[in-house]
Amino acid sequence: MSNNLQTNWDVIVIGGGAAGFFAAIRCAESNPNLRVLILEKASQTLGKVLISGGGRCNVTHACFEPAKLITYYPRGGNELRGAFSRFQPADTVAWFEERGVRIKTEADGRMFPVTDDSKTIADTLRFSAKQAGARVELGASVLGVEKSPKDGYRLEVRREAGASRLQTKKLLFATGGDRKSLDLIRKLGHIIADPVPSLLTFNIKDKRINDLAGVAVDDVTLKMDSLTARGPLLITHWGMSGPAVLRLSAWGARILFDKKYASTLTVNWLGDYKLDATLEVLGRNKDWHENARKKIAAHAAFSQIPIRLWKQLAHFIGDKNWADVSKAELRRLAEELTAGEFKIQGKGQFKEEFVTCGGVSLKEVDFKTMQSRVVDGLFFAGEVLDIDGITGGFNFQAAWTTGWLAGSAMG
Numbered sequence: 001m002s003n004n005l006q007t008n009w010d011v012i013v014i015g016g017g018a019a020g021f022f023a024a025i026r027c028a029e030s031n032p033n034l035r036v037l038i039l040e041k042a043s044q045t046l047g048k049v050l051i052s053g054g055g056r057c058n059v060t061h062a063c064f065e066p067a068k069l070i071t072y073y074p075r076g077g078n079e080l081r082g083a084f085s086r087f088q089p090a091d092t093v094a095w096f097e098e099r100g101v102r103i104k105t106e107a108d109g110r111m112f113p114v115t116d117d118s119k120t121i122a123d124t125l126r127f128s129a130k131q132a133g134a135r136v137e138l139g140a141s142v143l144g145v146e147k148s149p150k151d152g153y154r155l156e157v158r159r160e161a162g163a164s165r166l167q168t169k170k171l172l173f174a175t176g177g178d179r180k181s182l183d184l185i186r187k188l189g190h191i192i193a194d195p196v197p198s199l200l201t202f203n204i205k206d207k208r209i210n211d212l213a214g215v216a217v218d219d220v221t222l223k224m225d226s227l228t229a230r231g232p233l234l235i236t237h238w239g240m241s242g243p244a245v246l247r248l249s250a251w252g253a254r255i256l257f258d259k260k261y262a263s264t265l266t267v268n269w270l271g272d273y274k275l276d277a278t279l280e281v282l283g284r285n286k287d288w289h290e291n292a293r294k295k296i297a298a299h300a301a302f303s304q305i306p307i308r309l310w311k312q313l314a315h316f317i318g319d320k321n322w323a324d325v326s327k328a329e330l331r332r333l334a335e336e337l338t339a340g341e342f343k344i345q346g347k348g349q350f351k352e353e354f355v356t357c358g359g360v361s362l363k364e365v366d367f368k369t370m371q372s373r374v375v376d377g378l379f380f381a382g383e384v385l386d387i388d389g390i391t392g393g394f395n396f397q398a399a400w401t402t403g404w405l406a407g408s409a410m411g
């Protein structure tokens with residue numbers, strides 16, 4: 001890092017994350033005459049890329065139809081539709097493959113570099129930025145932004161070498177969920193949707209799931225208020241996690257925040273089984289002569305429910321044999337299996353992936369260029385926008401797409 005940073009730039013990108021790098025590379029590649037600078041306040045760039053996907057970087061998702069792809073975004077799906085028709089997961093894969101990074105698809109659709117190492121992605125982005133002539137300044141925190149009366153922006157930057165003032169014609173915010181940066185954007189005249197966490201796990205203390213950490217059920221349906229999510233569920237030391245919980249928490253991020261993470265969760269442990277169908281299966285188990293002398297706790301009527309969980313869900317029946325269970329007890333068990341109620345008492349963070357719901361209000365951004373509709377020459381890309389996806393590579397895809405569009409427009 002040099003002490004004498006040039007002060008006048010054509011394009012400054014605030015934030016050296018996935019979106020900032022993608023935008024800077026695209027911009028510098030499409031117009032090599034431009035002087036492009038990335039300002040990153042941390043001591044290294046691409047910090048989240050490096051820790052992402054458990055160190056493997058789930059770079060995108062094998063979903064190549066924009067209409068389907070947008071259904072994975074609790075916020076921003078509608079706006080991303082056109083954007084994905086210009087740059088989508090197939091383009092991400094091609095972009096990396098052109099630069100020598102082979103990408104593989106896992107059974108659930110998540111895509112990773114074949115090296116299973118996020119460093120491959122970070123190194124490629126850093127190398128491509130350097131090749132394209134985009135400059136990177138580390139330890140440079142943007143503390144103030146002013147629109148120049150005539151043209152462009154003046155930035156107040158705190159650096160190791162002291163404070164500097166920089167001038168740029170075009171400015172891109174790719175600052176992720178950083179709150180202070182959102183304040184700078186607000187001061188420039190933009191509406192900001194309050195940032196709240198998304199992709200959460202639920203803290204639930206309940207004797208039905210006590211001591212069952214690690215037990216998983218492949219297909220459950222969860223309900224909370226008017227929201228529904230279906231998929232695998234994992235019982236943890238603190239409560240519940242797994243894809244179904246993460247999905248519900250993403251769609252319900254704002255509701256959960258407003259309720260201070262105290263709500264009622266309804267669990268159908270049998271996926272889409274209805275009460276009547278469940279009662280019928282339970283009735284058949286009771287009437288089946290081979291079961292008559294079996295303890296109810298020892299024989300789960302549904303193979304998809306692990307026996308330890310079954311035992312705890314049926315605990316209220318006690319030590320009875322199947323033959324001795326009353327109709328009322330069977331009904332209560334059917335209710336427990338298809339609509340068990342659990343009190344959510346708090347949230348945990350999903351450590352593999354965590355994103356912010358909220359950010360720059362989308363109606364003030366032109367999604368063809370990612371340019372502000374409020375102030376000229378101001379652009380946005382990545383998580384700083386009020387866009388977030390569920391887990392599976394969708395959040396990086398939004399960063400690549402919006403970064404690429406902003407970079408194209410600025411170049």
Ligand SMILES: Cc1cc2nc3c(=O)[nH]c(=O)nc-3n(C[C@H](O)[C@H](O)[C@H](O)COP(=O)(O)OP(=O)(O)OC[C@H]3O[C@@H](n4cnc5c(N)ncnc54)[C@H](O)[C@@H]3O)c2cc1C
Pocket residue numbers: 014015016017018019020039040041042045046047048049051052053054057058059060140141142143174175176177178180181351352353354355381382383384392393394395396397399
């Ligand atoms: C642990 C974890 C794992 C994840 N795994 C995945 C995954 O596998 N797949 C997936 O799709 N998504 C994943 N995500 C989400 C994904 O990382 C983000 O959606 C993505 O990084 C957003 O990119 P971005 O460039 O918009 O923001 P960021 O990556 O947050 O980058 C913003 C950058 O701006 C800098 N900055 C902010 N303000 C300033 C300022 N004022 N001055 C200078 N610099 C500033 C920050 O230091 C930061 O480096 C994961 C997230 C976490 C936390």
